[in-house]
Amino acid sequence: xxxxxxxxxxxxxxxxxxxxxxxxxxxxxxxxxxxxxxxxxxxxxxxxxxxxxxxxxxxxxxxxxxxxxxxxxxxxxxxxxxxxxxxxxxxxxxxxxxxxxxxxxxxxxxxxxxxxxxxxxxxxxxxxxxxxxxxxxxxxxxxxxxxxxxxxxxxxxxxxxxxxxxxxxxxxxxxxxxxxxxxxxxxxxxxxxxxxxxxxxxxxxxxxxxxxxxxxxxxxxxxxxxxxxxxxxxxxxxxxxxxxxxxxxxxxxxxxxxxxxxxxxxxxxxxxxxxxxxxxxxxxxxxxxxxxxxxxxxxxxxxxxxxxxxxxxxxxxxxxxxxxxxxxxxxxxxxxxxxxxxxxxxxxx
Amino acid sequence: xxxxxxxxxxxxxxxxxxxxxxxxxxxxxxxxxxxxxxxxxxxxxxxxxxxxxxxxxxxxxxxxxxxxxxxxxxxxxxxxxxxxxxxxxxxxxxxxxxxxxxxxxxxxxxxxxxxxxxxxxxxxxxxxxxxxxxxxxxxxxxxxxxxxxxxxxxxxxxxxxxxxxxxxxxxxxxxxxxxxxxxxxxxxxxxxxxxxxxxxxxxxxxxxxxxxxxxxxxxxxxxxxxxxxxxxxxxxxxxxxxxxxxxxxxxxxxxxxxxxxxxxxxxxxxxxxxxxxxxxxxxxxxxxxxxxxxxxxxxxxxxxxxxxxxxxxxxxxx
Numbered sequence: 096x097x098x099x100x101x102x103x104x105x106x107x108x109x110x111x112x113x114x115x116x117x118x119x120x121x122x123x124x125x126x127x128x129x130x131x132x133x134x135x136x137x138x139x140x141x142x143x144x145x146x147x148x149x150x151x152x153x154x155x156x157x158x159x160x161x162x163x164x165x166x167x168x169x170x171x172x173x174x175x176x177x178x179x180x181x182x183x184x185x186x187x188x189x190x191x192x193x194x195x196x197x198x199x200x201x202x203x204x205x206x207x208x209x210x211x212x213x214x215x216x217x218x219x220x221x222x223x224x225x226x227x228x229x230x231x232x233x234x235x236x237x238x239x240x241x242x243x244x245x246x247x248x249x250x251x252x253x254x255x256x257x258x259x260x261x262x263x264x265x266x267x268x269x270x271x272x273x274x275x276x277x278x279x280x281x282x283x284x285x286x287x288x289x290x291x292x293x294x295x296x297x298x299x300x301x302x303x304x305x306x307x308x309x310x311x312x313x314x315x316x317x318x319x320x321x322x323x324x325x326x327x328x329x330x331x332x333x334x335x336x337x338x339x340x341x342x343x344x345x346x347x348x349x350x351x352x353x354x355x356x357x358x359x360x361x362x363x364x365x366x367x368x369x370x371x372x373x374x375x376x377x378x379x380x381x382x383x384x385x386x387x388x389x390x391x392x393x394x395x396x397x398x399x400x401x402x403x404x405x406x407x408x409x410x411x412x413x414x415x416x417x418x419x420x421x422x423x424x425x426x427x428x429x430x431x432x433x434x435x436x437x438x439x440x441x442x443x444x
Numbered sequence: 445x446x447x448x449x450x451x452x453x454x455x456x457x458x459x460x461x462x463x464x465x466x467x468x469x470x471x472x473x474x475x476x477x478x479x480x481x482x483x484x485x486x487x488x489x490x491x492x493x494x495x496x497x498x499x500x501x502x503x504x505x506x507x508x509x510x511x512x513x514x515x516x517x518x519x520x521x522x523x524x525x526x527x528x529x530x531x532x533x534x535x536x537x538x539x540x541x542x543x544x545x546x547x548x549x550x551x552x553x554x555x556x557x558x559x560x561x562x563x564x565x566x567x568x569x570x571x572x573x574x575x576x577x578x579x580x581x582x583x584x585x586x587x588x589x590x591x592x593x594x595x596x597x598x599x600x601x602x603x604x605x606x607x608x609x610x611x612x613x614x615x616x617x618x619x620x621x622x623x624x625x626x627x628x629x630x631x632x633x634x635x636x637x638x639x640x641x642x643x644x645x646x647x648x649x650x651x652x653x654x655x656x657x658x659x660x661x662x663x664x665x666x667x668x669x670x671x672x673x674x675x676x677x678x679x680x681x682x683x684x685x686x687x688x689x690x691x692x693x694x695x696x697x698x699x700x701x702x703x704x705x706x707x708x709x710x711x712x713x714x715x716x717x718x719x720x721x722x723x724x725x726x727x728x729x730x731x732x733x734x735x736x737x738x739x740x741x742x743x744x745x746x747x748x749x750x751x752x753x754x755x756x757x758x759x760x761x762x
Contacts (some may be wrong), residue, residue, distance in 0.1 A: 124486065180727040203505050225588070241760060267460050267461065267464065268464065270461045270464075271460075271461050271464030271468060272467055272468070274461060274464075274465050274738040274739075274741050274742050274745075275465070275468070275734070275737060275741070276696050276697070276699055276700030276737065276741070277700070277735055278473070278697075278700040278703065278704075279700060279718075280701070282703070282718070282719075282722060283470070283472050283473065283722070283730065284732065286722045286725075286730075287472065287475050287724075294715060295468065359589060363591045366590065366591055366593075367592075367593055367704050369701075370593045370704065370707075371704065371707060371719055375721070383591075384591075386593065386597065401605050401606075403601055405600055406594075406597050406598070407601075408629065409592060410567070410593075410594030410597065410598070413591050413594060414586075414590050414591065414594060416591060417590075418585065418586060418589035418590075419592070420589075421585055421589050424586065427587070
């Protein structure tokens, strides 16, 4: 046995303590050194369960493929340097096909071998645009969830840990923001800031953190009643370390589930703003903006023919990504065996 | 705490939230660059600075921001939301003519959600882990994941353009209560109700399955009640409580959804009006609709909480 022989731990001086005697005594619980390492990793156990969940793995696969497609669609250059030279998409997403010398493609061409998803209302290759369009939606989804998650985590933890009037005030603010559907606030924020990538991030971050703040606060309230928290306090741990080393890790599983599901909600929200003509500038290859362009033609129909491909493919891409994300979220939920957290509804999903 | 005290306390707690909602509404809208006066002036270069100031004074857009807030709030409390600057119409009149259209849409969506989800949820919970359950879970997941605007476009594509059951847009609009309008309500109603249906289905399935394992179910079966009675009379009642907890969230999502769905179907409701107002920087209209939405959701939350407390006497009010 390799248990430590220290008679002094932390700041507590233990005197008159005979470690030999303690070891020989009948154990009070069934806890042994070996079982201690078994329960060590909650994440490890969850991962084992996740690995056997077929639909979650399919989701992970789809999200991976779509993200890689978006990344490798066109070369990425950062400050003049080409970081990613590959180009999966056959054409540039902004190239108008009939303007190029060697192409016979026109406006709203149905899918052919050269253009597997047809061309859009301005004669651009739809397949290239859809591959490229993932860049906006997917990255905004991840960035927003990272920002809102981090802020909501700190906010909720502080509110729940200190309680009293601090909690009261902080939660009233949360209740106030919560009274608006996130999409409505996002609409107004985009109207203030104008369209664009970081404006969209702001539009979904500012109303989005309240979900996490509420969730973490609730978890903290339950976790903080545990004896080990009292023990940590009794040992003189500072508030900050009690919150972030002892309470928050135990409140993580439901937070991870909600965050995963939330990525899908944000992606739909971004596309919805794009569809309403308020997201990325018109003409950009963002999935929602692409749908906005075809809405009028869908209703009027250019000379009788319905360009169904221009509606089905961009929306299908959003649907596929969000569905896969939700499958992952459900899988994580089952793996942690957390209570049913459900999917956050706000955001127009 | 008695139920009455709980309700009273809950009522009092919404006062600061209402105040907060009005402040957020006002400050967000007043951060927006370019009010309608600025737009008018930009279009008409002959307007002098003095005339511009006069216009601002007329619409209460001069003075420090807190003073504008107090004036606005005072007016709102007496039911005066100002006028739409572009058309000169009264804001509350615009809201009142648009509101029934949105309510009709929302009610249809809710009804669709309940009608689809509750039987499916029951069926899935009884046949847990069988094919029907797996299929309905997959459908529910799709319903949650599908973007509502795309669903609307697809329904137009399939229902209106390919099958031709509906005209793409209602040819001539009758009054809302005209029976023919119910037919035109179907596609937007399904679009807005799908997400609700999917959420209710998931919750119903989980909570039914959970209730089925409880002792009172075993007791009911042991005393020889037919399975039908056990499920429909005992289990269903308890599971519906969890749908009530979902009601407020779903109402909020339907309100948000109506903005997008009304644009897709050109439905003349409050949501489409909101988008127009944002495009035209009609601040009085934006503020009125935003405030209205916030207050509506606060009330929906309040009602859901009270209903929950009434339905489930086991919960502690604290």
